[in-house]
Amino acid sequence: MLRTLFFIFCALFTFGVLWIKNPFKEEEKAFTIPKEYEKIIEDERYAKEGKEIFKLYCTSCHSIRYDGVYHTFAEGTEKLKLLKQMSPYGDVVLRANYESAFAKELKALKESFGRVPPDLSTIYLARGKEYLFNFILNPQKVLPGTQMPPLLAGQPEKVAKVVSYLRSVSLPPSRERRKRTIMGILFIGYAIILGLVMFWWRREYYKEKCCLPEER
Template identity: 30%
Template structure:
């Protein structure tokens, strides 16, 4: 009985300490993040701060294709449609800071409303005043046509890896997956202020909640960051983060399996050692 009381005291003290250095410290140190998440209701896949697509506006993919040819391909490639980039990636990175993305599948990962707003005013949509793409002076109709066209050619049901390759690796490397950022580090440093972090174990460094909020609205979580809002839709973002978790923690399943076996083994040990203790101590008193 006395032994159990002592154990109870130890358990209570350890739990108080644990509560203090984990949940309590976390809630105080990450207060600004929690507050931002609450304030903007992150992740906000409705992109509430952006203008709604005017009602009654219908996109026409055919007209969109023409608009893309007029407005986009002086910088972007659309490889799927046989349109190559007008200049080599290195030269593009030198002029813009980053390599402009290929537009083949971009419509498959970005939210429709976001993309509409982005085409009208890239700086506002990305919340990054230094964003390389200029506003093109598109009309609402032209913008919605381009959205419809990009959606129509994009690959459907992309995997998490594909989403990350489309959405992230223009700037971010993923060293442990042997993925090198498309844009060279020195031009990105000039453009963004620093070389964007490697994503190999970023899931462990930042955690799921943070990533969901940050990717959705970077400026709310880390004001002044060079990371633009990229406007992933809900499905794409969830897949991307699931992929980031998978590559950061590839042995999750094995860990659970081995863990259960080890704990079961130790339970047997507890039983055996208790029986032996009883046997030895029986003759003592």
């Protein structure tokens, strides 16, 4: 009994520590967002507005390929239209095709900024809302020496809407999330019920032979 308890404690302790001290867990929240802007970020209704702001301020350097939003130099060109037509994924053009089609323009961007400004399709998952909100609001404060200009400095509401848009690109929409939750509950419920059925079946099977072997 003591041994069993000891081993259970060891297992719980190890996985508990790994859970808490996960080296990949989200960065310690070094940045904060005022409550009112956090609400905007988490509200999907602002994503559409955010997209317009993004197109206005950000697309000269950044693209969001997973949502079919491309650089200003690419939008409207014949090349992009062709790429979209050939793409099997609707408006989404994969990196390999996009970068080879617009290699010249991207190279020019690299020359003026030192590196090609990244595509932001998954940036929300990589950095989180706290980082993004503060970074867009004041890039130099968060990452000194960065080439990103403070285009939206002093306009926290617009920044929040842009982050809301970035969030909507990275995370599945709330309807889809609800579906996944229901699917999860059904799967887990099914596993538990099937587990119980297994034990019940074993019991029934041995009823004919008076009892389970362990009860004999």
